[in-house]
Every structure is written in C-alpha cells, then in structure tokens.
Amino acid sequence: MNEELIQQITKMVVEKLEAASSSQTVQQPTNKQKVELFSKQPIGHVEVEKVKSSPSGAVTFHSTTEELKRNVSTVKPTPKTAYGKTKSKPKIDSEEDKLAEYRKKTPARIGVGRAGSRPRTKTWLQFRLDHAAAVDAVYGEVPDNLLEQLGLFQVQSRVADKEEYIRRPDLGRKLSDESKSLIQERCKKSPVVQIVASNGLSAKAIEENLEDVYLSLEQSLNNLNIEMGTTFYVDKGRVAVMDDIGELLQPDVVVMLIGERPGLVSAESLSAYMCYKPRHGTIEADRMVISNIHKGGIPPVEAGAFLGTIIQKILKYEASGVSLVQKEN
Ligand code: B12
Numbered sequence: 569m570n571e572e573l574i575q576q577i578t579k580m581v582v583e584k585l586e587a588a589s590s591s592q593t594v595q596q597p598t599n600k601q602k603v604e605l606f607s608k609q610p611i612g613h614v615e616v617e618k619v620k621s622s623p624s625g626a627v628t629f630h631s632t633t634e635e636l637k638r639n640v641s642t643v644k645p646t647p648k649t650a651y652g653k654t655k656s657k658p659k660i661d662s663e664e665d666k667l668a669e670y671r672k673k674t675p676a677r678i679g680v681g682r683a684g685s686r687p688r689t690k691t692w693l694q695f696r697l698d699h700a701a702a703v704d705a706v707y708g709e710v711p712d713n714l715l716e717q718l719g720l721f722q723v724q725s726r727v728a729d730k731e732e733y734i735r736r737p738d739l740g741r742k743l744s745d746e747s748k749s750l751i752q753e754r755c756k757k758s759p760v761v762q763i764v765a766s767n768g769l770s771a772k773a774i775e776e777n778l779e780d781v782y783l784s785l786e787q788s789l790n791n792l793n794i795e796m797g798t799t800f801y802v803d804k805g806r807v808a809v810m811d812d813i814g815e816l817l818q819p820d821v822v823v824m825l826i827g828e829r830p831g832l833v834s835a836e837s838l839s840a841y842m843c844y845k846p847r848h849g850t851i852e853a854d855r856m857v858i859s860n861i862h863k864g865g866i867p868p869v870e871a872g873a874f875l876g877t878i879i880q881k882i883l884k885y886e887a888s889g890v891s892l893v894q895k896e897n
C-alpha cells in the first residue's frame with residue numbers, strides 16, 4: 569500500500585482513538601470506536617442457499633442455481649418423520665431467515681448442504697483448496713525482498729527446519745547463539761518498544777499483512793511520541809521467543825507480529841502479541857494478543873494504529889495481559 573495513504577489512515581485512526589480516550593476516564597475505545605473484530609459480511613466462499621422441506625420433514629439445503637433446474641412446483645411431498653408419520657409443516661420462512669442470519673455472523677461452514685450422505689462436490693473441493701492453502705502457508709517462505717524493503721535484518725530460532733519447527737515448539741522459543749550476537753550488535757539497547765516480526769505458522773500472513781501493519785504501527789508510535797527500537801525478523805519463531813529478546817535488549821514492551829496457525833477460513837491471518845517487560849520466566853497470562861489481522865478480519869492498517877494505542881496503555885499502567893486488566897480496574 570502507498571506509504572502516504574498509510575500515514576493518513578493511521579493519523580485518522582489515532583486521532584479518533586485519542587479523542588475517544590480523552591473524553592473518558594479509562595483509556596479504552598468506546599464500543600463505537602472499537603475496531604470491528606467481526607466482519608458483518610460472510611467471509612470466504614459462503615453461498616446463500618434456499619431451504620426447503622424434504623420428504624422426511626427434515627430440512628435440506630439446495631443451491632439457488634440447482635433449485636432453478638428442478639421443477640419444484642410439481643413436487644410437493646408431505647413432510648414425514650423418520651418413521652413415516654405425517655409431521656406438521658415446518659416454518660420454512662423463519663428457518664430460512666434464521667439460517668441466513670447465522671451465516672452472516674460466521675465464516676464457519678454451516679448449512680452447506682449435502683448430496684445424499686456426503687458433502688456436495690463444490691463443498692468438498694472448496695475444503696481441499698482451503699486445506700492446501702493452510703499447508704502452503706505453514707511450509708511457505710517469506711520473500712526476502714519484503715524484509716529488505718522494510719529494512720529488517722533476519723535472525724534464526726534454534727529450529728533447523730520446518731519439520732522440527734512443528735515438532736519442537738520449545739526450540740522456536742529460543743534464539744540461536746549467532747542470532748543473539750547479531751541482535752546485540754545491531755539493535756538499539758533498552759528501547760521503549762521493540763517490534764519483532766516472525767513467520768510463525770504462516771509465512772503468507774507476513775507476506776500479505778506485515779508491510780501495512782508495520783508501517784501504520786510505526787506511524788502510530790511516532791504520533792504518540794513513543795520510542796521504537798531496531799525492528800528485526802525471526803525465522804521460525806514462537807511467541808515466547810520474546811522472552812529471550814527481552815533479556816537481550818531490555819525493552820519496556822515487545823510487540824511480536826507473527827503468522828497464526830492457519831485455519832480453513834483464512835491462511836493469511838496475522839497476530840500481534842504484546843508483553844510488558846518480557847523476560848525469562850514471564851507467565852503466559854502477562855501476554856496479550858490482537859489476532860485475526862487480515863483483509864477479511866481486522867484490516868492491517870487499522871490494526872497498526874490500534875496497536876499504538878494499546879501500547880500507550882501498557883506503558884501507562886506498566887503492565888500487560890491479566891495484570892493490565894487488574895490494574896485498570
Ligand atoms: C493454538 C492456540 C491456542 C493453544 C496454544 C498452544 C500452543 N502451545 O500453541 C491453546 C489451546 C493452549 C490456547 C489457549 C488459549 N487461547 Co488460544 N489460540 C490458539 C490459536 C488457534 C492459534 C494461535 C497461534 O497460531 N499462535 C501463533 C503461534 C506461532 O504461536 P506459538 O508460539 O506457537 O503459541 C503461543 C500462542 O499461540 C499463545 N496463545 C494462544 N492462545 C492465546 C491467547 C492469548 C490471550 C494469549 C495472550 C496467547 C495465546 O500461546 C502459545 C504459547 O506461548 C489462536 C487462533 C488464532 N487465529 O490465532 C487462538 C487464540 C489466540 N486463543 C485465544 C484464547 C482466548 C485462548 C485462551 C485464553 C483460552 C482460555 N479461555 O483458556 C487460552 C490462553 C492461552 C495463553 N497462552 O495465555 C483467542 C484470543 C482472543 C483474543 N483476541 O484475546 C484466539 C484468537 C482464539 C479465538 N478466536 O478466540 N490457544
């Protein structure tokens with residue numbers, strides 16, 4: 569995305585969030601200003617289908633296109649139970665409305681219909697495609713030119729390859745010795761905020777979202793006068809590698825932009841994990857996360873700006889995660 573545009577959007581979001589927090593005692597966005605965590609539209613390949621009653625009285629689903637091909641007006645079976653008894657007619661209209669409502673609320677594969685006892689071909693192929701995208705996201709690589717473009721240098725966790733990364737999460741939580749030296753050599757010590765990126769479980773998430781999230785977060789921190797350290801990239805890292813980084817650089821806050829485990833709805837979703845003074849022995853409850861950052865979830869540019877305001881809050885309360893919630897209350 570155009571850098572100037574990112575700056576403008578970030579500025580607008582930060583101003584909006586600041587205006588909201590200055591009119592409140594607690595620095596939290598109001599419901600109105602809160603970033604929408606759920607898309608109002610169905611995400612992915614959800615197809616709205618017509619509902620009609622089956623001869624057994626059970627509800628079955630057919631696609632609108634298929635419906636046109638059938639001469640439904642001549643076939644009007646009396647709804648029956650599984651034992652053949654006549655059943656009262658289900659309220660089709662309200663069932664249909666309800667199903668349409670449910671579909672709008674979730675990208676999950678609900679009401680996708682069936683062909684006999686099996687999934688329909690289209691549903692099955694879509695599933696195979698989404699599954700393949702998930703596998704590709706885990707095993708894929710982040711393009712080197714993206715890191716160069718953002719001026720990020722690269723370090724490694726203690727993991728040797730992707731197979732080991734999957735089997736040994738503990739090794740992904742530690743930096744290799746060479747990486748530790750490189751970080752010490754190249755990074756600013758004791759910054760207020762240390763940003764780190766990692767492919768984690770989805771290289772695609774980094775490829776699709778890192779640039780927008782990072783540039784807008786950088787802009788947001790600048791607007792809030794919060795100092796940033798030297799951002800770098802950890803290949804095959806896990807969230808808790810931030811503890812090693814915290815020990816080495818002693819930042820106040822670490823923000824880790826990392827690829828999420830891909831699901832069958834999105835394979836390119838990014839998370840931002842944050843922690844106040846992460847060090848060896850930090851407990852999971854002191855970390856926090858903004859997940860679901862991608863074009864069908866929280867838009868990356870908005871997420872970057874939003875993260876800036878959360879970091880501001882972490883610094884104000886000198887706490888993150890459950891400790892932050894406790895201090896705020
Ligand atoms: C896998 C997973 C888990 C696993 C993590 C096990 C593991 N070692 O990997 C388990 C089942 C333990 C888990 C537990 C929880 N999870 Co969880 N989890 C996920 C999932 C599906 C993928 C996370 C991922 O890919 N991380 C990236 C990889 C590279 O990280 P990692 O280093 O391998 O693993 C670390 C993170 O996964 C992290 N983590 C996992 N969940 C959570 C939740 C929070 C709040 C935090 C701070 C950290 C965290 O803990 C792992 C160990 O350090 C996400 C969904 C998503 N779309 O992201 C939900 C998700 C992150 N989890 C969520 C929640 C709510 C929780 C729990 C609070 C549930 C509960 N009530 O107990 C706990 C908290 C655990 C914690 N660490 O504090 C929510 C967070 C919502 C939010 N925005 O705050 C998500 C987004 C699911 C959702 N849509 O609701 N989780």
